[in-house]
Amino acid sequence: MGEAAGTGRRSIGARRNPDSADAILDAAEAVLAEAGYSGFSIEAVARRARAGKPTIYRWWPSKAALLLDVYQRQKRVDVPDTGNLEDDLVGFLKNLFAHWRLTASGNVFRSLIAEAQSDSHAAAALAGYATGRRAHTGQVIERAKARGEVAPEVDAGIVADLIASYAWRHLLTNRLDEDKATLRTAVRYVISGISAKR
Amino acid sequence: MGEAAGTGRRSIGARRNPDSADAILDAAEAVLAEAGYSGFSIEAVARRARAGKPTIYRWWPSKAALLLDVYQRQKRVDVPDTGNLEDDLVGFLKNLFAHWRLTASGNVFRSLIAEAQSDSHAAAALAGYATGRRAHTGQVIERAKARGEVAPEVDAGIVADLIASYAWRHLLTNRLDEDKATLRTAVRYVISGISAKR
């Protein structure tokens, strides 16, 4: 999977032109930001990048691979570390929603999820990516566990899954402007069920 | 009489042919079940139903509307009423996942969500449908509230949202075969944060 999709080093013999690749990724991002998923086609990206379609197909085997590359080129949302689990998770959701709203990332990720529903390559790529992110988010819970804020037997993966699910659904249903109070309430419902003390 | 008990779309003078409509909906369901979302096109449905494309376009303004009609024709998943909130929610998720796995519903709903990412009509239809379902699921929490099992100030909508989000993400990432134990744990994390006592 990471085979042809990476922006980093390539296998021996393949001499990808960095200028061209960047122009294509820039164009893909711009098209997605302006026309959304429905307007996102290989031809549109090629036109925008003043590149040839074969150049795109040479380096990205599918629309999904291109989308994933675009998404991974974005800056990552940082997970706060305030010393308090509730604040960490609320802050994370708030940062994530803002990031999705204010950059092309939201559209890119929505498109990737949609693409994954009809393309098995996209599904596999998304599954791998989601696993990595879940582990990442799970660290917040692990930190809280280390602080004694969360019971040690709690499954951090499931908690991260609940939080990520909540974020996904808001992205997919255009509710990225959710009240901060609502976010806090949702987070509180989840984590007050896992706290060590009561 | 038995005249067009369909989806309530008819206006005066419109004489939709029930046979034709049923054939189209049957064909749409079959195409989705066999070819999935990527193979689902109006032309494919028309071929399968031995109907003309204009007939489909006459009664369904978009692919999304057709998908929604197909989905709503399916049997609904019943929400258990065991007298215990945790069992109700776990049972609901289990029923829902089984329903999505074993019938065409899962594919239909996945397709509808994907379509909503690129079509505003689909997004609107989906939002309306989701609102209705959320209220429906919220009744489970309200029942628990009436039993004194849940604190009265709890926002049933947010809890229903968390549960629905969890279900959506499992559908969209092909994890409908999740362990029952994991489901129970997830449900427990959510609802033990809203219980009235302890």
Add this chain to the structure above:
DNA sequence: TCGGTGAAACGATACGGCCCGTTCCGGGGC
């Protein structure tokens, strides 16, 4: 009661347009 009539839905076909994924070509930088 009964047959005529016309509106409306039907299946089929065709159209221009867009996009897919591939192939071929000529130009140009290392």
Add this chain to the structure above:
DNA sequence: GCCCCGGAACGGGCCGTATCGTTTCACCGA
């Protein structure tokens, strides 16, 4: 010279609309 590039073109599929001729069915006057 090599090999990657951009451009053009291809066959194929689907979209959404227009336009055929046909069939169905509610209405209504004889």
